[in-house]
Amino acid sequence: MTKTIHAAITGVGHYAPAKVLTNADLEKMVDTSDEWIRTRTGIRERRIAANDEMTSDMGVAAARAALAQAKLDPADVEAIYVATCTPDMIFPSTACLIQAALGAKRAYGFDISSACAGFIMALDTAAAAVESGRVRNALVIGAEKLSVVTDWTSRDTCVLFGDGAGAVVLQPSPRPGLRSSLLGVDGNQAEILYIPAGGCKQPSSEETVRAHRHAIHMSGRETFKIAVNTMQEAAQEAIARAGLTADQIDCMIPHQANYRIVDAVAKRLGPNVMDKVFLNLDRYGNTSAASIPIALSEAVAAGKVKSGDKILMVAFGGGLSWGGAVVEWL
Numbered sequence: 001m002t003k004t005i006h007a008a009i010t011g012v013g014h015y016a017p018a019k020v021l022t023n024a025d026l027e028k029m030v031d032t033s034d035e036w037i038r039t040r041t042g043i044r045e046r047r048i049a050a051n052d053e054m055t056s057d058m059g060v061a062a063a064r065a066a067l068a069q070a071k072l073d074p075a076d077v078e079a080i081y082v083a084t085c086t087p088d089m090i091f092p093s094t095a096c097l098i099q100a101a102l103g104a105k106r107a108y109g110f111d112i113s114s115a116c117a118g119f120i121m122a123l124d125t126a127a128a129a130v131e132s133g134r135v136r137n138a139l140v141i142g143a144e145k146l147s148v149v150t151d152w153t154s155r156d157t158c159v160l161f162g163d164g165a166g167a168v169v170l171q172p173s174p175r176p177g178l179r180s181s182l183l184g185v186d187g188n189q190a191e192i193l194y195i196p197a198g199g200c201k202q203p204s205s206e207e208t209v210r211a212h213r214h215a216i217h218m219s220g221r222e223t224f225k226i227a228v229n230t231m232q233e234a235a236q237e238a239i240a241r242a243g244l245t246a247d248q249i250d251c252m253i254p255h256q257a258n259y260r261i262v263d264a265v266a267k268r269l270g271p272n273v274m275d276k277v278f279l280n281l282d283r284y285g286n287t288s289a290a291s292i293p294i295a296l297s298e299a300v301a302a303g304k305v306k307s308g309d310k311i312l313m314v315a316f317g318g319g320l321s322w323g324g325a326v327v328e329w330l
């Protein structure tokens with residue numbers, strides 16, 4: 001189908017909490033080492049939100065920065081899509097809380113729960129609304145406070161995650177913005193990466209709290225293997241649907257879970273793709289749905305993205321769920 005209205009990113013911003021938790025700090029908390037964390041993941045430090053700083057607060061800060069870059073008044077925002085697996089509360093949605101805080105009085109909004117793939121899911125959903133003409137000014141936010149769903153006694157997971165938020169403004173454009181996207185889920189392997197308790201299957205109880213069942217549980221090695229294969233396939237399909245080849249991608253912004261995953265995916269895509277990857281996981285760790293918009297925001301601020309560049313985004317996470325997208329920068 002030939003599109004007449006395209007959805008383009010016109011502003012991007014991010015927010016990172018002030019508190020830094022280094023690998024040296026973690027050495028004092030669990031049986032781990034800076035050397036193990038750096039060589040197995042690439043992470044050196046991560047940000048941790050304050051006790052009174054919620055996912056919605058971080059989302060608002062990132063959204064304000066993106067709106068400022070797009071020169072868009074919050075009152076003109078029509079839709080707010082928030083990708084998060086750590087909402088402030090079960091309901092109302094984080095999108096509602098962000099709408100109120102921004103004063104986006106004409107906007108509707110909802111949350112998208114798709115763990116680390118959430119931002120690409122939200123971007124695709126927002127783009128469909130903009131391309132159809134139903135929404136003109138959309139905010140797409142990825143925001144997470146993973147520190148509250150981290151088991152700080154488990155070295156298998158506590159070294160991996162961090163908090164933060166990123167946001168983009170999506171608006172109609174005569175030129176292609178989102179050139180392609182591809183989304184997928186496979187619920188058959190839901191339990192290799194999940195938070196078991198807190199829903200109706202295992203409601204909160206003293207027992208679920210004692211057993212750390214409100215925290216992220218992950219079969220790391222299994223997730224790693226599936227992540228590499230799935231991200232490679234999603235990236236290749238997104239590139240093909242954009243009518244491009246891997247060597248025509250100018251910048252790759254992957255979900256930032258593990259340096260070794262990104263390196264393996266990039267090498268499979270082509271000989272020089274790793275040189276085009278923007279990474280900041282050394283400073284933030286894995287921030288789930290926030291990782292891609294935070295990285296995009298930093299890449300743009302660092303002058304790594306220029307007009308006409310084709311940006312490949314690709315993510316994989318709990319669900320299992322995944323997404324790939326190619327965006328042409330305005």
Ligand code: UT7
Binds near residue numbers: 032040222227317
């Ligand atoms: O964002 C959503 C998607 N998530 C991901 O994509 C994450 C995918 N998985 C990974 O990134 C990696 O599997 C991890 C970083 C989680 C783990 O790395 P790994 O190379 O797969 O290590 P492993 O789980 O195979 O563990 C190797 C060893 C084990 O010891 P033994 O059994 O060989 O004696 C672990 O107990 O490393 C041990 N280990 C640690 N040692 C020091 C596990 N965590 C730690 C730690 N510090 N923090």
